[in-house]
Amino acid sequence: MRGPLARSSRSDPWEEPLQWRAAGRVVLIGLAVIAVYAWSVQGTRFSLVELVRGLPDLWNLFTRMVPPDARRFSEYLGPAAQTIQIALLGTSMGALAAVPLGLIAARNVSPHQVICSATRVTLNALRAIPELVWALLFVAAVGLGAFPGVIAIFIHATGVLGKLYSESIESIDPRPVEAVRAVGADRTQLMLFSVLPQALPLMLSYVIYSFEGNVRSATVLGLIGAGGIGFEMQQAMRLFKYQEMTTILLITLAMVTLIDYVSGRVRARLV
Amino acid sequence: MLRTEDLRKRFPDGTEALCGVSLVLRAGEMACVLGSSGSGKSTLMRCVAGLIEPTHGAVWINGRPMTSAGERERRRLRGHMGFIFQQFNLVGRLSVMTNVLIGRLGRVSPAWAILHQFGRSDRACAYRALESVGLAEKARQRADTLSGGQQQRVAIARVLAQEPFLVLADEPVSSLDPRLADSVLGHLLRINREDGVTTLLNLHTVELARRYADRIIGLGQGQVVFDGPVHALDHDALELIYGPAGETGSADEDEEGARAGTAREVVAV
Ligand SMILES: Nc1ncnc2c1ncn2[C@@H]1O[C@H](COP(=O)(O)OP(=O)(O)OP(=O)(O)O)[C@@H](O)[C@H]1O
Ligand SMILES: [Mg+2]
Secondary structure (H helix, E strand, O other): OOOHHHHHHOOOOOHHHHHHHHHHHHHHHHHHHHHHHHHHHHHHOOOHHHHHHHHHHHHHHHHHHOOOOOOOHHHHHHHHHHHHHHHHHHHHHHHHHHHHHHHHHOOOOOOOHHHHHHHHHHHHHHHHOOHHHHHHHHHHHHOOOHHHHHHHHHHHHHHHHHHHHHHHHHOOOHHHHHHHHHOOOOHHHHHHHHHHHHHHHHHHHHHHHHHHHHHHHHHHHHHOOOOOHHHHHHHHHHOOOHHHHHHHHHHHHHHHHHHHHHHHHHHHHHO | OEEEEEEEEEOOOOOEEEEEEEEEEOOOOEEEEEOOOOOOHHHHHHHHOOOOOOOEEEEEEOOEEOOOOOHHHHHHHHHOEEEEOOOOOOOOOOEHHHHHHHHHOOOOOHHHHOOOOOOHHHHHHHHHHHHHOOOHHHOOOEHHHOOHHHHHHHHHHHHHHOOOOEEEEEOOOOOOOHHHHHHHHHHHHHHHHHHOOEEEEEOOOHHHHHHHOOEEEEEEOOEEEEEEEHHHOOHHHHHHHHOOOOOOOOOOOHHHHHHHHHHHHHHHO
């Protein structure tokens, strides 16, 4: 609250009602947030009591998971590598396919307003559907294995990277672009000599970041039959081989950590 | 050489930047546009280069219509017109040499340029351009590692590589210190005198305009308010261009005040 002195020293007529309005807005937002959480707790039947009641079972599972059974350790390395291969192929294909789409979807270089909007909608759709759903579709269509996993990641990565590319391109400095236009360059030359040189480092760093995430996604895709280490995980779980499962989890952990570390280093050098 | 007829430009927000500019530039002229900030100098340059569309009127370059030309013809014309920007507008991540080679883009066959490859003669031409602004030893360096003055010289080399018949320079030296300004303007003057390249530039001080231009075109609120040889630029002419000297004028526009100030100082001398 402002003192009377402070109020008189400022003769801004808007000051007072604005503060009230701001306070009212804070209260409203607070109430809305509480309502949303209450709604979620109610909808999920989330209860601490249940959680506590489930603890013994959880402990029971844990004791059955240790010590890890590493007898088949080397047999899991192949599938782990396959998960990385799935992520690598899917991400790379997506990264290439996203280049033209990203260029078209970037408002500052897009050839046409309508095509631009249409591409943005398409990219959003590709992105909105999770890899898992694409993988389910393709497993149903072409059968179990790594191939549907690659396709699922490819499609999703195209959507994600297309969108991120277009944002990278929209953030470039327009002045060099105008300069290159001024020497009589055509559309392709404009892209190659002013747009891409500026946007490429950021685009590449997004590709690597997305590869990082796709290694995790590829692991999950295995759970529904799309190859890789996830598939082994699912098999072990189905056969109640919990100690083997621990080995698989540890391999996955090591793999994901390593990839994140390496790609983080590469990205730091790019930007 | 260059002719504009009744050029008008109204921006979507309603600003009337040009209100009927008709000009004729003869081959080999070095003409300088003077005008206070917001008078439409940049807009005029960019209309001439076909970088923006005038709302009305036409531009002819060497007798060819620019405004009504198709995109192909425009690109061809732009290829022969050099444009120098206040902020240099180099592609910072590319090498100095590639930036100069960009000046050749209007000439090379598109297929080659896709791989950032240029022919021997293009490279030679770019190298000569770079040599003539004294930056040949920087060819392999990234453009954004150069100082402002060096970057503007690279921009001039880029224009030279175009082998242009017309150079447009929009405040080429207003972000450079006076010594560098002289070096950059010296290069432009040399191109004009030695190669006979018609030049239309705008400068931020009357003093520089007097030193480098043959002809002064005064712009005020989107109209030509003065047009004459540099020696005709007297006190009255400056008042015409920058407004009455005694008046503080539009104090809300600092920049304009500063420029009019420059004009006044010169008049006082
Ligand atoms: N893209 C644009 N959209 C709207 N108005 C614009 C645009 N570009 C310029 N203007 C307006 O047009 C007028 C002329 O601008 P212009 O840049 O040509 O002036 P100038 O003489 O070059 O000024 P300065 O000396 O400051 O560079 C100004 O009022 C400016 O605000
Ligand atoms: Mg300007």
